[in-house]
Amino acid sequence: MSDWQDLWVDTEIDPPDIDIGALRRKSEDFEKVIQRRNWIEVGAGIFVMVAFGGFAVFTPDRVEGLGNGLVALAALFVTFAIVIRGSLGPVQADPTAQTAAYLDAHRAELRHQIRLLRWVPLWYLAPFIPGVLTIAFARYGLGAMSALYIGVFAVFFGGLAWVNRRGAQKLQEQLDGLQNGREGEDS
Secondary structure, three states, rough: OOOHHHHHHOOOOOOOOHHHHHHHHHHHHHHHHHHHHHHHHHHHHHHHHHHHHHHHHOOOOOOHHHHHHHHHHHHHHHHHHHHOOOOOOOOOOOOOHHHHHHHHHHHHHHHHHHHHHOHHHHHHHHHHHHHHHHHHHHHHHHOHHHHHHHHHHHHHHHHHHHHHHHHHHHHHHHHHHHOOOOOOOOO
């Protein structure tokens, strides 16, 4: 064999040191955070559905009632999306799995949550926009108060989008750490 082939064949690559116990604890903590977040979101969704559903029924102005109904429907949609898609990814990390399989499953969970957080403006915030706009125009017409009402919601929605984008960045950093051989390290 040539020197290059000898070097290739004779070179041993040490796998990265993995503290599987630390990784499992981190994964379990991550799962608890996701479950707690989902319970809070479902509770908030139910509250919004009931409150705005009630406003839709009892508001004397039909257009404003329609806006309230649209907000209640948006909350229903978002709540179902959280229940269906917001849990951990399709492959949950099995603590009894081999290290490589466990690590792959944990990475898949991180990627799933990163995608959800990055797309919050589309699946979480956008459904509320028609209802908010309808309420604003029903209450205030096309005047300055309507612009202020919409502006307040725009700032609030922008803040929610930013917080979720930041959360996605932090999870991406964790995922990058797993892919660069720093498994189980605290970040």
